[in-house]
Amino acid sequence: MADAIPLPNAEAVLAQARAGDVAALEELYRAFETPVYNLARRICRTSEDAEDVMQETFFEVCRNLRQYRGEGSLWGWIRTVAASKALMRLRRNKYRDTDELEDEAHQGPRSDHGLRMDLEAALERLPETSRAVVWLHDVEGYTHEEIAGMMGRTVSFSKSQLARAHTRLRRWLGEETLV
C-alpha cells in the first residue's frame, strides 16, 4: 500500500479537522477509508469485523487528531491505529489461532496433497495471527519489532509466524519445494 495517500490541501484539511470541522473530518475519512478497510479486512476474518474496525479507527483518529504532529506520514499514523484496532478485534473475538489443530484435525497435512489455491484463497485460509503477521510485514512493511509491539508478543514469535505463513502459502499455492 502506498505510503502517500493523495489528499489535496492536506495541511489545510488537517488544521480544520483538528479544530473539529466536520467537513474536514469527513474529507480525511474519504481519503483513507479504503486503505483502512483493506488493512482491516486482510487481518480480520469477516467483512463485518473489518467494518467495525474501520469505524473504531476513524472514531479514534477524529478524537485524537492532535496527537499526530506531522512526524511521519499521516497514513502511517492512521494505519498504525487501524492495525492496532484490527489486532485488538482478533483478541476480543477470541479467535483461536489453531495452527496445529487446524492442520492436523481439519485439513491434515495429507489433505494438502494436490491442493492448489490462488493466493487470495490461500491467504484467507491462514490462521488469523499468521495472516496478520504476513500482511503487516510483507505488504504494509512493518518490522518484526513493530509487529511484536502491536501484538504484545516477542520478535521471535513474529518471525516464526511469518516463516510458518510462507511455508503454508508455498504448499497451498502448489509451489515446488526443496526440503
Added chain:
Amino acid sequence: MTHIDLDTLVRLREPGREPGQAEAEKHLVECEACRREADRLEQRVARLKALPTLKPSRDAWPAVHARLRAEHRVRARRLATSGLAVAAGLALMLLLHGASSSSKALSPALSEAMARSGQLEQLLESYNSDGRITDGHTDGMAGALEDQIARIDRQLEMAQLLRSRERDNALLNLYRERIGLLDALMDVHVTRASNVGL
C-alpha cells in the same frame, strides 16, 4: 551444506545478522535451487502486495459522525444538567432565605457572582450547541474543566445547608472558583472556534 529451508530464507530477507546467516548467504550464492526458492519467495511477496484492494460495502462515515456527535452531546448535557441542579437549589435557598429573614438579603458580591456564573453558562451553551465536533486535545481540556465545575457544583449544593453567614461566604468562594473555571472553559471553546475562523 544442505539446501536452505524456507524459515532461513525468510529470515535472510531481514536486516541485521543472525547466527549462521553468513553460511546461508554463501550457500545461496552457490546453489541454484536455493536461489530459485528465494526468487519464489520474493515473487510471492510481490504478488501479496499486488492483491486487489478490498473496498467496504457500507459507508461508515454516518456512524462515525453520529458517534462523535453523541459524545459531544453527552459532554454538553453533563455541564447543562450540572448548572441546572445548582440553579434550582439556589432558587429554593433564596426562597427559604427570604421567608426566614428578610432583613438578610444576599450580599451584593454573591448576587453578582451568581449572575456572572449564569451569564457564562449561557454563553457556553451557545458554543456547545453549535454542533461542532471537538478534537481529542480540546475535548480533554474541556472535560477536565467540566469535571472541576461538577465538583464545585456538588460543593455548592452542600454549602446551601450551612448556616447563613458561613453559607454566604462559602457560596461566594465557590462561585468565584466556578466563574474562574467557566472562564477557562470559555477560553477553550473560543480558541477552538477561532482556529476554524468562526
